[in-house]
Amino acid sequence: MTFSEDEIERYARHLVLSEVGGPGQQRLKAARVGLIGLGGVGAPAALYLAAAGIGALRLIDDDTVALSNLQRQIVFDSADIGRAKVVAGAEALAALNPHVALELRPEHLTAENAAALVEGCDVVIDGTDDFETRFCVNAACVAHGVPLVSGALGRWSGQVGVFRGRPCYRCMVPDSPPDAETCSRVGVIGALAGVVGAMAALEAIKLIADAGEPLSGRLLLYDGLAGTARTVRVAPDPDCPVCGQAKAVRSKAT
Template sequence: MSFSDDEIERYARHLVLAEVGGPGQQRLKAARVGLVGMGGVGGPAALYLAAAGVGTLRLIDDDAVGLSNLQRQIAFATADVGRSKVEAGAEALGALNPHVGIEPAAERLGPDNAARLIQGCDVVLDGTDDFAARFAVNAACVAAGIPLVSGALGRWSGQVGVFTGRPCYRCLVADGPPDAETCARVGVVGALAGVVGAMAALEAIKLITGAGEPLTGRLLIYDGLAGSSRVARIAADPGCPVCGEGLQAKA
């Protein structure tokens, strides 16, 4: 896979980076990443993945841009209010890097369409704030053998984890809490979305290029108020309804 003169100049800082180089940049160009949710996490992540030269980005979101989104969802501008997030996002990403292919999917991901929506992806990045969608994309990724990068945030803290089979996201969160906090309910500082989105994009880039050690089976927890972070290891749940030991034996 060759690069144009424009691409060589555009990705120059990757090409001289020992852990990426030409082979890693080729893997990025050949990759397809599915982004579930173009909100606070997905928007910044999409910008960095497009800038990095990921060949194809599939944007999955059925929502429209709202004025309150602009405090943290930096892929959009004031003129985008009322537009489909995937359409506005595709325009912004195309302007950032015309070498990246964009596949807009204006759908709400759920159990009935998750497998279809992530089909053909090399990595899936989930930035939704809805547990039903998180559970659906996790189950679909486990079934398809696709690595899942999960990012979440609220108030002043955020988290990023990587799941590649066992343990899966349902090992971390067995059931969606009935009173789950959302940004609309409890608020969120806008810059935190950029921090978590960028970290999620970084994990996806590491998975694609083979650089470093991804957060596989681990959860990075960031406290913006304290300016601190910690990493916790996620244990596989033998009774997990998605990747539990009994299910693995049947497979």
């Protein structure tokens, strides 16, 4: 895979970076990343992935741009209010980097279409804000062997984790919390979305370029109000309905 003169100059800071270089940049160019949601996490992540030279971005979101989104979803501007997020987002990403192929999927991910939406992706970033959708994304990624980067935020804190088979996201969150908070109800500081979205994009880039140590089986917890961060390990759950030992035994039996 070769680079045009434009690409060589565009990715110059990657090409001289020992952990990326030409081979890593080629892997980025050959990769397809699925973005589930162009919201607080997905919007800034999409910008950094496009800038990094990911070959194809699959944008999955059935929502439209609202005025309240603009406080943190920086891929959009005021003229985009009322437009489909995947359409408005694709225009901004194409303007940033015309070398990136953009696949628009204006769909709400469900248990029925999750497999088709993640199939063919090298990495999936989930930035959705409801647990049922997260569970569907996780199950599809486990079934297809696709690494999952999960990002979440609220108020002043955020988290990013990488799940590659076992443990999976469902090991960490076995059921939907009954008192789950949403940004619309409790609020969120806008710049936090940039921090978490950039972290999610960075983990995807590391996975694809085979650079450093991704957060596989770990969760990075960031406290923006205190300016602190810590990392915790996610233990495999033997009773996990998605990747647990009981699930494997049942699969072999059938």
